[in-house]
Amino acid sequence: MDIYATSFFAFTYGLLTDTILDLNYNLYGYFNEGFDWLGLTAIIMYFPAISFLFLNFYPFNKRAGQKVLYILLWSGFSISFEWLSLQTGFFYYNGWQLWYSAILYPAIFTSLIMNLKLINSFK
Template sequence: MFNLIAFFMPKTLTKLEIYTTSLFSLILSGTADLFLDAKFNLYHYFHEGIQLIDYIAMIGIYPAINIIFLNLYPQKKNYKIKIFYFIIRSLFATIYEYTAKETSFFSHHGWKIWYSALIYPILFFILLLNLKFVRKLK
């Protein structure tokens, strides 16, 4: 569903921005998963350890979420609207993770859902900083 939305939505991002920020989101998520899943066993997709299906899930989720988040980001709005956007997106991501956990798509071991709720705004901010960096390089 995320991929359909990302594919068909009107774009404010260029193809280069979509490509580079999507690759960045995959590297960021892959690195986090490598340590938090494989090394510390705090959570996993489907089965413990890193497997091909985990990679497919990452490719199916992270670039689409990245494109939707950055494409809809209210760049020309005031900071209150931007903060509200971060809160809404982080709340949605937390609810999505909770739902994924309840359907066994995702499992927590030592990880708590509130950790994610605190980290999502930071991750979204990092994605935004990366987009600004890409635009500066361009």
């Protein structure tokens, strides 16, 4: 149940971030510029699924080095997926750069872990 709550957090966080950076600043987006139903569908499906998979296999009981490696591997996967999304037209840039995402992905994945730990602290 905790991972589902964090997946909802990921969806909300992603939707808010994408709305601001896409619709307000026009830095990037899904499929077409402006609001797009298909893009919203992608956000609804992508963020919860990735966060669920990431957290479900996170090595909570392992050493710090293994945790860092896990986050870096998921960040690498996310960068690769974003690059592939750019190549296929699923995603586009208007001023955003792939290296911005490379810097942000470890922080995003860390925030998912912190959110899950926060939720677990209320038990």
